[in-house]
Amino acid sequence: MGPLRLSAFGLTLGLVTGLDFSSTLMMAVASQHIQGGVNATPSDYLYAVSAYAAAAVLMNMLLDQIARRITYKRFTMASLVVFVLGAILCAEAGSPTGLIVGKTVEGLGAGGLFAASRILVQLLTAPAERAPLLLRFGLGSFGLLAVTPWLTGIFLDEIGWRAVFLFQAVIALPVLALVALTYPRRGPRDPHPPVSTLDWPAALSAAAGALVLLHTLQEMRYTRFFSTPHMPLMAAAGLALLLFCAWRLHRHQDPWIDPSRLLGRRYLYGLGFYTLYYLLSAIWAYLLPTLTQSGLGLTFRTTSMLLSVSGTVSAIGAVVLTLCMAMVFRKRRVIAAGLVVYACAAMLLSQRLMPGAPDYALVPVVLLEGLTPVLLMIQVASMTYLDLPVEDFAHAYQFKNVCKQIASATGTGLASMWMQEGAATHRTHLVEHVTRFEPALQQGGGLSALDLAQLSQEVDRQATLLAGMDLLHGFALVCVLIAAFVLVQKSFR
Numbered sequence: 001m002g003p004l005r006l007s008a009f010g011l012t013l014g015l016v017t018g019l020d021f022s023s024t025l026m027m028a029v030a031s032q033h034i035q036g037g038v039n040a041t042p043s044d045y046l047y048a049v050s051a052y053a054a055a056a057v058l059m060n061m062l063l064d065q066i067a068r069r070i071t072y073k074r075f076t077m078a079s080l081v082v083f084v085l086g087a088i089l090c091a092e093a094g095s096p097t098g099l100i101v102g103k104t105v106e107g108l109g110a111g112g113l114f115a116a117s118r119i120l121v122q123l124l125t126a127p128a129e130r131a132p133l134l135l136r137f138g139l140g141s142f143g144l145l146a147v148t149p150w151l152t153g154i155f156l157d158e159i160g161w162r163a164v165f166l167f168q169a170v171i172a173l174p175v176l177a178l179v180a181l182t183y184p185r186r187g188p189r190d191p192h193p194p195v196s197t198l199d200w201p202a203a204l205s206a207a208a209g210a211l212v213l214l215h216t217l218q219e220m221r222y223t224r225f226f227s228t229p230h231m232p233l234m235a236a237a238g239l240a241l242l243l244f245c246a247w248r249l250h251r252h253q254d255p256w257i258d259p260s261r262l263l264g265r266r267y268l269y270g271l272g273f274y275t276l277y278y279l280l281s282a283i284w285a286y287l288l289p290t291l292t293q294s295g296l297g298l299t300f301r302t303t304s305m306l307l308s309v310s311g312t313v314s315a316i317g318a319v320v321l322t323l324c325m326a327m328v329f330r331k332r333r334v335i336a337a338g339l340v341v342y343a344c345a346a347m348l349l350s351q352r353l354m355p356g357a358p359d360y361a362l363v364p365v366v367l368l369e370g371l372t373p374v375l376l377m378i379q380v381a382s383m384t385y386l387d388l389p390v391e392d393f394a395h396a397y398q399f400k401n402v403c404k405q406i407a408s409a410t411g412t413g414l415a416s417m418w419m420q421e422g423a424a425t426h427r428t429h430l431v432e433h434v435t436r437f438e439p440a441l442q443q444g445g446g447l448s449a450l451d452l453a454q455l456s457q458e459v460d461r462q463a464t465l466l467a468g469m470d471l472l473h474g475f476a477l478v479c480v481l482i483a484a485f486v487l488v489q490k491s492f493r
Contacts, residue, residue, distance in 0.1 A: 007132075008158070016411060019175060028308065057402050075116055076113065088166075090102035115394075122397075135322040138322055155477070157300070178434055199248055205245040209242035271400060273486075277376050278407040280479070306363070309367065314371075338372050343477075347472065348364060350469045353472075
C-alpha cells in the first residue's frame with residue numbers, strides 16, 4: 001500500500017472498531033431515555049443489554065471460522081450491514097420486545113468488529129510495519145469514541161431517543177463504503193482451510209450460556225445475588241452451558257477458540273490485566289453518570305460533554321503513545337502509574353461530590369481518567385501477545401474479547417449493587433437525623449406535600465453522594481493494590 005492507501009485503511013480499521021465501542025457507550029449514556037421511550041421495565045431493558053452482549057460473545061467465538069471461509073473484508077462488510085439493520089430495528093422499536101430483538105441483531109453485527117479489525121492488523125503486517133497502521137487505528141477508534149457522547153447529548157435533547165440509533169445506522173454507511181474501498185482485495189489462500197462444520201450444538205450452548213450468565217450479572221443492579229435461589233441457579237446454568245460448549249470445542253478438530261494454544265504465561269497474565277481493566281472501566285462508566293446526574297444534579301448534556309472530554313484525552317494520548325512507543329521502556333511501571341492515575345481520579349471525584357459543585361470542577365477528574373486507556377489498556381496490549389505466533393493471534397484475541405464482555409457486565413452489576421446497598425444504608429442514617437427538632441418541621445402547620453417530597457429527594461441525593469464516595473474510596477484502594485502487584489510480579493515484563 002502507498003502512504004495514502006495505508007492511512008485510509010488504518011483509519012477505516014479504527015472507525016470499524018469505534019462503531020462497536022460507541023454503540024455500547026451510547027446505550028449506557030442514554031439508558032433512561034431509551035427505557036422510557038419503549039416503556040421498558042428495568043428487567044426488560046437489562047434483557048436488551050444482555051442480548052447485545054451475548055450476541056457479541058457468540059460472534060467473537062465464530063469470527064475466525066466465518067472469516068476464513070469468506071475473508072475478513074467480507075465478514076466486516078456483512079457485519080456492518082447487520083449492524084445497520086439492528087440499529088434501524090432499535091430506532092423503530094415501540095415495545096421492549098422490539099428493542100431486545102434490535103439489540104440482538106445489532107450485537108450480531110457489531111460483536112466481532114473490534115476483534116476482526118485488530119486481527120487483520122496482525123495478519124497483514126510484520127512487527128516493524130504495524131506502528132503506522134496502529135497509529136491510524138487508534139485515531140479512528142478513540143476519535144469516534146470521543147465525539148459519540150457529545151453527539152448523543154445533542155440528539156437526545158433536540159430530536160429524541162430514536163435519533164441515537166439512527167445516528168449509529170447513518171455513520172455506519174460511510175464506514176461500510178470505506179471498507180469496500182480501502183481493505184485489501186485478496187490475499188493468499190489459507191493453508192489450513194476450516195473444517196466442514198461449525199458444531200452448532202456448541203454454538204447454541206455458547207449463545208444461551210452467555211445470555212443467561214450476562215443477564216444474571218446485569219440483574220445485580222436490582223437484586224442481591226443471594227437474596228433468592230433464582231440468581232445463583234441461573235448463574236450456575238449459564239456456566240454449565242458454557243462448560244458444555246468448552247467440552248465440545250475441546251473435542252472439535254478445528255475449534256473456534258483453542259485454549260491449548262493460549263497457555264503461555266505472558267498471555268495469561270496479560271489476559272488477567274485486560275479483565276481487570278475492563279472490570280474497573282465498567283465500574284467507572286456506571287459511577288460517573290450516576291453521580292453527576294443523580295447526585296450533583298448536572299444535566300444529561302453536561303455529563304455527555306464530560307465524557308467527550310475524557311475520550312478526547314484518550315484519543316490524543318493514543319496517538320502520542322503510538323508515536324513514542326519505541327521510547328517507552330519498563331512497561332510494568334507505566335501500567336502501575338496508570339492504576340495510580342485511576343486511583344487519583346477516583347479520589348478527586350470523591351472530593352468533588354458536594355451539593356452545588358460546578359461542572360467545571362469535574363474537568364480535572366475526566367482529564368485524569370482519559371489517560372487510563374493509554375497507560376493501561378494499550379500498554380497491556382503491547383506486551384500480551386509478544387510470545388504468540390501469528391497463526392494463534394485470532395484465537396487469543398477472540399478469547400480476550402469474550403472475557404471483555406463478561407468483565408464489563410460483571411463490573412456494571414457490582415457497581416450498581418454496591419451503590420444500592422450503600423445508598424440504602426446512608427438513607428437510613430440520614431432519615432434518623434430528620435426529627436421533629438428540625439427547624440423546617442417546627443413551622444406552623446407542618447410541611448406540605450411538596451416540602452416533604454423535596455426533603456425526600458434531598459435525602460436520596462445525599463445518600464447517593466455518600467454511597468458514591470464510599471465506592472470511589474474502595475475503587476482507589478483496589479487500584480493501588482493492583483499497582484503494587486504489577487510492580488512486584490516478574491511474569492509480565
